[in-house]
Amino acid sequence: MPPLLRVSHLTKKFGGLTAVEDFNLEIKPGELVGLIGPNGAGKTTVFNMLTGINKPTAGEIIFEGKKLNDLPPYEIAHLGIARTFQNIRLFTNLTVYENVKTACHQIADYGILDSVFRTAQFRKQETAINAAALQILKLVKLYDRKDEIARNLPYGHQRRLEIARALALRPKLLLLDEPAAGMNPQESAELSEFIDWLRKDFKLTILLIEHHMDVVMNICNRVIVLNFGKTIATGSPAEVQANPAVIEAYLGDEEASA
Numbered sequence: 001m002p003p004l005l006r007v008s009h010l011t012k013k014f015g016g017l018t019a020v021e022d023f024n025l026e027i028k029p030g031e032l033v034g035l036i037g038p039n040g041a042g043k044t045t046v047f048n049m050l051t052g053i054n055k056p057t058a059g060e061i062i063f064e065g066k067k068l069n070d071l072p073p074y075e076i077a078h079l080g081i082a083r084t085f086q087n088i089r090l091f092t093n094l095t096v097y098e099n100v101k102t103a104c105h106q107i108a109d110y111g112i113l114d115s116v117f118r119t120a121q122f123r124k125q126e127t128a129i130n131a132a133a134l135q136i137l138k139l140v141k142l143y144d145r146k147d148e149i150a151r152n153l154p155y156g157h158q159r160r161l162e163i164a165r166a167l168a169l170r171p172k173l174l175l176l177d178e179p180a181a182g183m184n185p186q187e188s189a190e191l192s193e194f195i196d197w198l199r200k201d202f203k204l205t206i207l208l209i210e211h212h213m214d215v216v217m218n219i220c221n222r223v224i225v226l227n228f229g230k231t232i233a234t235g236s237p238a239e240v241q242a243n244p245a246v247i248e249a250y251l252g253d254e255e256a257s258a
């Protein structure tokens with residue numbers, strides 16, 4: 001099977017700082033790959049390059065055979081890459097339902113004139129969007145809270161809502177940036193199950209940045225370890241966990257067991 005995503009020699013410099021250096025990755029459809037490493041290692045910068053927020057200094061990003069390097073974020077989203085953010089991004093004053101609907105609108109295929117004149121095409125799309133948003137809320141088990149204001153949700157539910165918004169874009173590749181941050185062990189165990197279920201039931205391909213090692217070890221097929229922008233190890237969760245260089249750079253650190 002050809003890879004869904006192929007990243008070669010990807011590098012990002014910010015002035016004199018090399019945030020990511022010669023990063024390589026191939027993900028096959030349906031794989032769940034973990035990206036770990038200490039704070040400042042360059043993990044989020046990899047996501048920012050994959051989603052068009054940061055333009056690579058060097059290297060190549062190929063998604064389904066198409067080069068993404070110079071595409072703007074909305075085009076990359078349309079091609080099928082969606083993400084969540086390390087700091088949750090929601091419309092905090094809108095309801096849960098409205099948050100998912102606004103995400104569904106991003107992929108609706110009617111023009112501005114359709115919406116101004118409320119054409120048949122517009123009304124048909126609106127009906128489809130409402131149904132799709134409700135369906136996604138059921139899937140992520142937020143249907144019962146659909147009319148709550150997003151900021152009033154417990155933290156774990158806000159994370160889940162952010163994932164729901166990403167799913168509304170019907171991605172092929174989902175990038176999750178520290179989805180278990182701030183969660184207690186029970187919440188992070190539930191989240192692991194949820195991510196694993198997403199991958200299997202939605203046939204999603206997932207790249208996961210996470211500090212909670214229990215999450216990474218339980219659900220990732222493969223793990224890549226970054227340190228100061230460089231890849232210091234790749235392998236199965238068990239292999240990287242036993243790798244002395246990884247223990248030295250990262251796992252010996254208390255944040256990894258947080």
Ligand SMILES: Nc1ncnc2c1ncn2[C@@H]1O[C@H](COP(=O)(O)OP(=O)(O)O)[C@@H](O)[C@H]1O
Nearest residue numbers: 014017019037038039040041042043044045046
């Ligand atoms: N837009 C930016 N401008 C300048 N430096 C940045 C920018 N984004 C990230 N960096 C720097 O790049 C390095 C990697 O950051 P980041 O990718 O956020 O790390 P991680 O997600 O692994 O914690 C850090 O030193 C960070 O300060």
Ligand SMILES: [Mg+2]
Nearest residue numbers: 043044045086
């Ligand atoms: Mg980060």
